[in-house]
Amino acid sequence: MKKLAAGNWKMNGLTAALAEVKALNAANPHPLCEMLLCPPATLLAQMHQAATGSNLALGGQDCHQDASGAHTGDISAAMLRDVGAQYVILGHSERRADHGETSALVKAKARAALMAGLIPIICIGET
Template sequence: MAPRPLVAGNWKMNGLRADAAEVRALATLLTDDLACDVLICPPATLLTTILDAAKGSAIAVGGQDCHAKVSGAHTGDISAAMIKDLGCSHVIVGHSERRTDHGESDALVRTKAEAAVAAGLVAIVCVGETEAERDGGKTLDVVGRQVLGSVPDAATPATVIVAYEPVWAIGTGRTPTEAEVAEVHGFIRAELSQRFAAAGAEFRLLYGGSVKPSNAKSLMAVANVDGALVGGASLKAVDFSGIINAYN
């Protein structure tokens, strides 16, 4: 049986308290018989606000990053335990913007994922290649290395989700072909199945990178795509619900 899909919104460094209105609006647009799970990951400053806005709805809330340590002298950082304590269920780790802007390595991403799981959160581990790596024919090498190095050895389908986001498609309007998405997702599935045996087939694999209502249905229908990690299109209720409805 295929994993239940998840459509997750990554607000990145966007949003003020007034934008909680979009979450309340989204809740009114969702049907009672959703065919997928829904998640919003706002900036840390909005976690409590969005949790309040989503209360009583089918919308879960998660963080965008966490520190590898539970606590300590790490000014400006937030631990997985703190995110869990607020009432969140998920946290994104290893997003390409963290890897690029903050120099995060596979090893660091793995420790963050381990910290998330230890705190009781589901870790969404991001992987993906740059344009130069894609053009150089290194996509599978890069993604394979990231999956091996970033996904914890103790990962289970209940505690870890893998999101494939080709860096060159994030916010650019460029989208891989369905065949390209299928190749990478099939490769990730095979890597997880080799490493985790039968459980490998049960991990949720999300696609991210210029997902919008106009292409969501075709992308979500690709083999081994179990949902989406959505950037800009998750900021507006109408757009995000259009992607969620790809499963209805």
């Protein structure tokens, strides 16, 4: 089984950071582990284009438990998949602390992710 090294960009990164994606892949074209980048949702589509043909996988930092609806500012698992994400981080301690997310909600989000064809990365605890 191949290891996975994930980088969660959190609320950091602008379009200028896309050049770093190409440099990262060029520096390590045959990694011993899968490299996953989880940028802000605003960069996912462009990052997918920048990473095409590379060994980099992409993921979202969160998704909504519903497939669609009146959820201003949220993003569905299908929307993440549509812009090239393969993974999604769920239950991060910052989401739990800042947004009051519960384990029951994380479970619902994980189901939505699986239904959309994403691999959920479920965070348990702080570290």
